Amino acid sequence: MTAYMIGIDIGTTSTKAVLYDEEGAVIDKAQQEYQMLTPTIDTSEENPEVLFDAVVNTLQGVISKQRVQPEQISLIAFSAQMHSLILVDQAGKPLTNSITWADNRARYAVEDLKNNHQGQQIYERTGTPIHAMSPLCKMWWLKNDEPALYAQAARFVDIKSYIIYRLTGEWVMDESIASATGLYNLWERDWDAEVLALLELTTEQLPKLVSTQYICQAMDAGLANQIGVRPTTPLVIGASDGVLSNLGVNSYRSGEVAVTIGTSGAIRTVVDRPLTDSKGRIFCYVLDDTHYVIGGPVNNGGVVLRWLRDELLASEVETAKRLGMDSYDVMTRIAERVAPGSQGLMFHPYLAGERAPLWTSDARGSFIGLTLAHKKEHMIRAVLEGVLFNLYTVYLALVEVMGEMPSKIHATGGFSKSALWRQMMADIFDCQLEVPESYESSCLGACAIGSRAIGKHNDYSMIADWVGKTHAHEPNQEYVQCYQELASIFIQVSRDLVASYESIAKFQRTYYKVEE
Structure with missing residues (x-):
């Protein structure tokens, strides 16, 4: 019986679910686009319910189109946009839309954090530049400008954490997404105590930190049936879209650089230890337990x-x-x-x-x-x-x-x-350039993480075969x-x-x- 993997990428403008065979070959893809909500010049939000529906619909679509049986799905692995923030209440209901990386309303909080709250030291511990994109700056803005809303929040989560919660009832965040929040200490591999004190938060108000190879709890039976998988199908939490893109183009060794240009863009390379910049120009995010990705994101791709x-x-x-x-x-x-x-x-x-x-x-x-x-x-x-x-x-x-x-x-x-x-x-x-014919690198990278999580592979050496022909x-x-x-x-x-x-x-x- 043929086995399949599904990589799903929760992006800024669309969600994509890609069906692969066990050799990494693309069998089919489903995609659902959605609108960013931009009522003001600085606002960039998304409705989390729309994105959740997109995840369910694309998964269901790619499975039903190929008539794949539930027992044939060996894993589903997630990739997601970085820097999103959703405030939820005690019942898990969103109090806000998903505030995306492109939202600029926290721009005034940036200077305050830089000048009055040791912004450079925070960056050097967390690897996330002090910028309006980061959940840290968004939370500082909300704490000061929307104190009633901030106090009402039982949890502060990202879009992937919210979707995992809707699928499984579990509040978890992978270390890759966490390392792009500005709240995660790269050196201690835990929430940063000084930042949490600054924000007047406890760890209970944040999702539980887990490895990028973490297999989530069983899926809700009704949703699993709707999608067309078993409730016990391994849901591997995966990582952020940026670091997974490095894996998906077979760029995870020293001296190799990956460039992605989608709606936005980024340039990244993999290192074996946390590395930050005295000028604060680059990020440093987690890929897995032994790999970190440094680089820079651009808004304009x-x-x-x-x-x-x-x-x-x-x-x-x-x-x-x-x-x-x-x-x-x-x-x-x-x-x-x-x-x-x-x-x-x-x-x-x-x-x-x-x-x-x-x-x-x-x-x-x-x-x-x-x-x-x-x-x-x-x-x-x-x-x-x-x-x-x-x-x-x-x-x-x-x-x-x-x-x-x-x-x-x-x-x-x-x-x-x-x-x-x-x-x-x-x-x-002025450098040699290689481009794989398969463009869904984040989905492929997610499946590489997932394949290791279920014990199918011990390292990433299989990616070279998965990527296949290149330009x-x-x-x-x-x-x-x-x-x-x-x-x-x-x-x-x-x-x-x-x-x-x-x-x-x-x-x-x-x-x-x-x-x-």
Whole structure:
């Protein structure tokens, strides 16, 4: 009887359930999208009930479509977005929506924590930068601005913890998700006592900490029947989407770097001990009992291309529809007509504020170097290059902290479907690039964790076979020098504009508030 694994990724814009055979081959995938709730310029929330339904629906969908029998499912393993926060009452009912990583309402708490509450020391213990994305900053904001709501909360949880609770009745949080909260001490592998004292919390108000290989309690029988699995099917809690993406592209050894560009983006490498940065530029999160992931997240990945397509390229989208082509393919075809460097036109892609490398919610996007000689195709290519230049800036910080140059970059995410963008990354980073044909790296990484949890494998060596065929790109040295020079200008201009970003953001919030 054929056995199957399911990796499920609870993402920011959608939930995906991927059905694999025991050799890591993709059999089928189900996906359900949902809307982010953005009633104000700084609010980014999601309805936890919608995300729970998406988990149930995608699991049920992929199983029923392939007519898989309950006894054929050997495990279900979870990946999830980081930094979400839900306040729940004593009965386990949400008091808030899920406040996502993109929410900026805690921006004022950031300066308070940095200046008045030893923010750098907190970062060095927890590995989570002091930024509005983190649950620590969100909780500090709520404690001070919404004290009645804060006091009403019986527990503070993330979206995966909430979904696991709905499935099993158990409040647990894996150490990977916990290490991205700002409340978890990397060195003690436990909740940080000083942070909890600052927040006036007890450990009983947080989920129980468990290993990323933890097998959850049995699933509710009614839900199991609805989904099409046995209640005793191993539910492996897994880890966060970022660290699992490293596993899913077979990048977990020293000297290997993984880059992901989805809605947002990140660049990461695996180390064998906690490692932080005196300048506070990178994160350090748990992968498993012996591996940690350091790197930097960016807010502005594929979401920037979607903005470009929807707001500036209406005629190109219509052409794509008439030709039966993907609109993003048309965009890259147009960009191919322009030489690297876009004739000196640069795009700073900070449309959603920015985490690494600037770590400010006030960052704003801009075209720099625009002249009458530039046309729409230059702007398209500059946007593609700008997203990569921003990631390259984070890469340089990572190299500085690591003390070594990576030997190879493994890339994944929706961008990796584009041969142009892949080659562009190899040229900008001046490094060999490998891209697996399977794009659902977080789901595959979750199954790797799950396979170890149930005793099927003792290490991650099987991932190389699971990943299978890859696209390989070598940097084109003719273009490397051009990009290196432009990257220096890109970095200098972004630093010069930091003070101006604050003024622009203040003006926007004062005169252009978005009403709820």
